[in-house]
Amino acid sequence: MRFGVGRVLVGLLIATSFFVITGCGGSGSSSSSSSSTSTAESGSPTEPAESSTAAMEAESPSTSWPSVGNDIGGTRYSTTSQVTTENVGELKPAYLEMLEPAGSTGSGSENNPLESEGVVYASSSSEDPVLGAYDAGTGKMLWQISAKELGIPKEEPNIGTRGVAIGDGLVYVEEPGGILVAVDQKTGKEAWKSVVNTQHVYAYSQPTPVYWNGLVYIGQSGSDIIGGLRGFVKAYDAKTGKLAWIFHTLPRPGTAGAKTWDSNSELKDGGGGVWTNPVIDPKLGLVYFPTGNPWPDIGGRGPGDEDYLDGVIALDLKSGKLKWFYQTTHHDEWDYDCAQPPLLWEHEINGEEVKGLSIGCKNGYVYELNRETGKPVTPVKEEPLSNSKSDPKAKALDEKMGWTKSNGEPLTEPIPVSNGEVTPHCASKNLLEPEAPDGKGFSYACAYMYYGTDHYTAGWNSASLDWQPSSYNPETGDTYYCSNVGVHGVKLKNFSAKETENAKVFPELEENGETAGEPRAGWLTALDLEDNGVAWQKKFPTGTECDAGSSTTAGGLLFMSDSTGKLRAFDAKSGKEVWSYQHKGLELRAPSIAYEDGGTEYVTVVGTLEGKAVLLGFALGAKEPSALAPKAEGVAIDAQQVFTTSCGTCHTLKAAGTNGTVGPNLDELKPTASTVERQVINGGGKMPAFKGQLSAGEIKAVSGYVAQSAGETTGNQKK
Ligand code: HEC
Structure with a gap:
């Protein structure tokens, strides 16, 4: 039997597997005997756990990580405070476990693990993704089940899962092809399967489900360069997998939302994919989903704001009925969808306690809303498109294509008034040079510009504030955003095409249209909730991309991994970098989590090590797992x-x-x-x-x- 390194550290020999096998108590149940280092947690070791204890735990931030964003409000904040800005230097790898059976190659990709009651749940993102349960103190595998073993047909291309959910004794994951699967939390045995992707659209990623109170909530990604979708989100009965309700992000003809569209034909496959997980306020009884862009991405649509795209929808938890919708981009011609999950917070603003929601979108702006009403709590102003005055020719051409409000008036867009630049909002010579590919100079604009057809207009910073989840630390009162700076120039090929491939982009975007084809510079920004302005900001050199979002702890730390494979920790208050870890061959594209097990805090992340999906856990003063020891050059491989x-x-x-x-x-x-x-x-x-x-x-x-x-x-x- 292997013992968790953390336990050796505190001089205790408590087998985590005891709790795993018996399913007893919370992870804090061992605290009584390790009082010196553990933070107090309620629960007695002999009390059997309710099947939904773990999920109920997710109502507010805790020392476990039972839902994708720790709590179902998605703060990505752990109340764990053992690792602090002072001692973080002692944070060392404590365990390393393969997320897939020996001999297979794979990827950890963007997977967000969970932790509850001494067990970590994680999936891989390989050709044949594997879902598994791992001992939270040792990383040791408890069970694993692959998509193939679950009878999921191979799907090409398969971009992969982003995370899992737990509740009612089951683990939920969306597998390739858009199939939601529930397996037994203790054994990995299949309980049910349901097809989410009933439209069989091309999906880039399998969004993360969220469990709450007997239902599992999930959206449908897709609808981009490759083709359209009639966007939707669904709730499933957690026990049976039966559909409880569906809400279409693309409204039904005849309804209020449909009036914001030019024609009913656009409502068949006009977009509205949902790329990440929803967040939930159980007291208000609302679930909030970010919504994606229209299709075609650029051009090919008539005038109109196009609800419920590019914003946040608040739906009744039980019925799926729309409570409110806030749009961050009207009539999107820039691929400015809201891909990342919203963040829920409570904070005093202008002397008033606000139940807030923040959402960062690909337009590069962050909006702070009152989550009861959907109204902004920090000022937002409707502004004309950025180059409407300087480039009247482009404006006239693009307006001909339908880039107007329904009544034919020029478009305006909601711009937050604060100076919270989490990414540059305007292109300039020093961000995009040298000359445009047609030999002419760029015309420089800001976010939201008319393109025109006779020259390149620079300013397209889509994908800069993308799916990567943000975090909120109630102690600093700051929210944290991970963005990537890459400016683009765009010229339309013509302006009558009823198709999406009518834009020339420089530099070329990668095939899937999501990432810039050139290295970008990551920016990590803390925004002060009170005025939505910058509290501090870190700009990394070009090539160091902020690829995985962030998470934060009561120890005053902010964790972020970047495209160079480095996991970094910052002082959440000042932004000072206080720790980092990098290992040859290790790639990190997923956000980390933090939890306590047996009195020890672990910071854990899913990664790819030498072509294998791995679960990597860190603890204070831990002994490095032999697979990572410098002697074995090839690391994880024996x-x-x-x-x-x-x-x-x-x-x-x-x-x-x-x-x-x-x-x-x-x-x-x-x-x-x-x-x-x-x-x-x-x-x-x-x-x-x-x-x-x-x-x-x-x-x-x-x-x-x-x-x-x-x-x-x-x-x-x-x-
Ligand atoms: C079937 C037998 C066989 C196997 C299996 C084998 N080798 Fe060899 N290896 C040889 C022979 C024979 C030579 C001499 C080759 C020559 O004639 O130049 C050799 C040469 C070498 C050399 C010397 C090369 C040089 O430039 O001096 C190295 C190093 C080596 N092998 C490593 C390995 C490693 C590592 C493996 C396993 C991955 C391996 N070998 C598997 C038979 C084998």
Whole structure:
């Protein structure tokens, strides 16, 4: 039996698996015996857990992480305070576990794990994604089940899951093809399956479900460059998987919302995908979903504001009926959808206690709303499109295409008055040079511009404030946004096409239209709730993208991982970077979580290590898992095992205990890692080539291992 490193640290030997097997108590049940380091938590170890205890826990922030945003309000704030700005330097890797069975390659991608009652739940985002449960103190796998084992057909392309939900004794995940699956929380055995993606649209990602009070809430992604969707969100009965209600983000003809559209034909597949999870206020009885952009993305639609797209919808939890809708972009021609989940907070603003909601959208702006009414709590002003005066020709052309209000008047857009620039709102020479691809100069504009057809207009900063979840720390009163700065120039090819492929974009966007094809610079911004202005801001160099959102703790910390594979911690108050971790071959694209287990705080993230999906947990003063030890160059891969199986029959290597004689004795040869790598890839003489037999990661691992181990027992030089 393995013991959690954290327990060794506090001098206790409590097997987390006890709680897992018996399903007893909360993770804090061991606190009584580790009072010196643990934060108090109620619950007695002998009391059996209610099936929905974990989910109920999610009503407000806690020391576990039972819903995608910790609490169902999505603060991404943990009340854990063991790791602080002072001691975070001692934060070390504590466990590393594979999220997929040995031998498979995969990706951790954007997966947000959960923790409840001593168990971490996580999924991978591979071709055949795997859902699993892991001991919260050791990372040790308790069960795993793959999409294939669940009878889910392979889906191409499959971008992957973003997270899971738990409640009523079940774990919920959306699998490729848009199939929502519920499995038993203790065994991983299937309980039910339901098809969310009934329109069979091309979906980029499987949004994260959220469980609350007997229902599972989920939206449908899709509707972009590739094709349209009649957007919707759904609630399912958590026990049976039966559809409880559906709300269409694209209104039904004849309803109030439909009047904001030019024609009923646009309401068939005019967009409104939902890319991430909803958040919930159980007291108000409302669920809030962010809504996506119209389709076609640019052009091809008549005038109109186009409800309920590009904003937030507040729906009745039980009936799915619309309570309010706030639109952040009217008549979107820029791909300025709201992709990230909203954040719920309570804070005093202008002397009044406000039940607030913040939403950051791809227009680069953050809106603070009263979540009871949907009205802004910090000022927002309707403004004409940014270059309407400076570029009347482009304005006239684009208006011809339908870029107007329903009554033909020029478009206006809701711009927050604060100076909270979480991303630059305007393009300029120093953000996009040199000249436009047509040899002419760019015309520079801000967010929301008319394009025109005879030159490139720069200012398209879509995808800068994207799906990456934001966080809120009630102690600082700040919300935290992760954005990426990449400005684009756009020129329309013509202005009558009833299709989306009518824009020339520079620099070229990647195929899926979501990310800029050039490296972008990440910005991490703290916004002060009181005025929606910048409290502090970190700008990273180009190439260091803010890829995974953030999370924050009562220890005064803000965690963020970036595109270089670094997990960073900041002082949430000042923005000072106080810690970071990076490991060769480790990629991080998912937000981290923090929780307490057995009196120890863990900061845990899903990542990809040498082509394998992994769960990586950190704790104060932890002993590094051997798989991460610098000696094993190839990290997660068991290099010695690769050597014994693939090389040992022909080669002698004392460290591996092999004594083959077909090839040279490697202890005597003492090859460098690159020599071994070259030989293993290509083979030579009587030695077969291993390219295609072993993965690139395994080849790297075994090469490093041979180079380091050769001659080790004789104390010879290592290289
Ligand atoms: C079927 C037997 C066999 C297997 C399996 C085998 N080798 Fe070899 N290896 C040889 C032979 C034979 C040579 C000598 C090649 C030659 O004639 O140049 C050799 C050469 C080498 C060399 C020396 C290259 C040089 O440039 O001096 C290295 C290093 C090596 N092998 C590593 C490995 C590793 C690592 C593995 C496992 C991934 C492996 N070998 C698997 C037979 C084998």
